[in-house]
Amino acid sequence: MTPPYLLFDVGGTDIKSALSDDAGNLMGIRRVPTRRGTANPAESLVDQLHGLGAELLAETPSVRPEAVGLLVCGIVDEAQGLGVFSANLGWRDAPLREMTSNAFALPVGFGHDVSTAGAAELQFGAGAALGTKVRNAVMLVIGTGIAAALFVDGRPLSAGGYAGELGHSAVPGGFECPCGAHGCLETIGSAGAIAKRYSLASGTPVRGAREVLEAMNAGDPIAARIWNEAIEAVSFSIAQLCASIAPEVVIIGGGLAQAGEALLEPLRRSVRGKLSYHREPLIVPAQLGEDAGLRGAFLKAKEARGAGA
Ligand SMILES: [Zn+2]
Structure with missing residues (x-):
């Protein structure tokens, strides 16, 4: 499976994670509750993502991820890589793209959950069907x-x-x-x-x-x-x-x-x-149903890998 991507779709109540290949085929999809109520919500999120990534990779030791796709809810400044505000999760102006990139030592494609899921619907789902x-x-x-x-x-x-x-x-x-x-x-x-x-x-x-x-x-x-x-x-x-x-x-x-x-x-x-x-x-x-976010995260990860290569 080359090249693999690590994908995360972070919502107010749960985080979906998966690996994907270069065609956007998702593998190992899982869903866990988003950790909440911590003193530093941005650090806590990145820590949780790192743990989820380690679990996914432990299941498939042959895989070496080349980029991460990360979507978060709330107000998101994609260009600056910032989680501007999340009423549910509590961060303000958090540099989530950079923090995640440091945690995984990989390029990170970063986006808003709904906006990116919409892009995936246009490319793979309802838009493609037209x-x-x-x-x-x-x-x-x-x-x-x-x-x-x-x-x-x-x-x-x-x-x-x-x-x-x-x-x-x-x-x-x-x-x-x-x-x-x-x-x-x-x-x-x-x-x-x-x-x-x-x-x-x-x-x-x-x-x-x-x-x-x-x-x-x-x-x-x-x-x-x-x-x-x-x-x-x-x-x-x-x-x-x-x-x-x-x-x-x-x-x-x-x-x-x-x-x-x-x-x-x-x-x-x-x-x-x-x-x-x-x-x-x-x-x-x-x-695309519930996988629209992860399919969108794949688009972001692919973009980030291209930009970093
Ligand atoms: Zn209102």
Whole structure:
């Protein structure tokens, strides 16, 4: 297997790690909880990555890694190699690329988890399935919260890590958000919000949005109202993107995307209803699932190896 890459996708709750070959085939995928609550979160993360890397390599002693791909959540400055801020994990302006590179003595390709997963979807997943090179796209990850990655004229839009915070942009009907703002999209349009709002409104606690969808299909009017309000809110945000960056494709990922056409069909209709002369985007499901981040980390690692060679 040459040349091998060590890949890490660091989220607020868990870290996925794997090795890959030069074609991006993943091996030894594992998932462990992200160490939290330590005094120095950046050092603690790099220490944990080093341990995970050692475990992966111990399983395949013949492998000599040539580069690392590292994705982290939060606000990420890819150009500077900085974890600018993570509300979940607690670092501020942490030079994660350099720290990781020192720990492994290898070049490190560094990126934002959602942005890089979006790039992988475009290259290997939903984008590849369209058969044409998509230059303007949005990846919308709808789960507990809502995160987005934006691609404009063939490039990811980063803006120092601050672009794509669609989940924390106000929409009509939105509510008080833990981030401190009012009306954020994820307070009404996320899977987490759908479950929470339904539990409150119906008095029947549910674990997730899937149960709300089932209740709606069984004729529950409260479930239908909350589901439709979520779709209306997400379509509002997509329509604004149509006017601002005009994506050709919107890729929907995250837990809510498992609803498939029950989500996508009314979402397309609702977006269409808000557009006039704008370019209407295709709205398609993500295809890489949970491995999108690791596939993206592979792209970053390959880039870093090329740059270091
Ligand atoms: Zn917010």
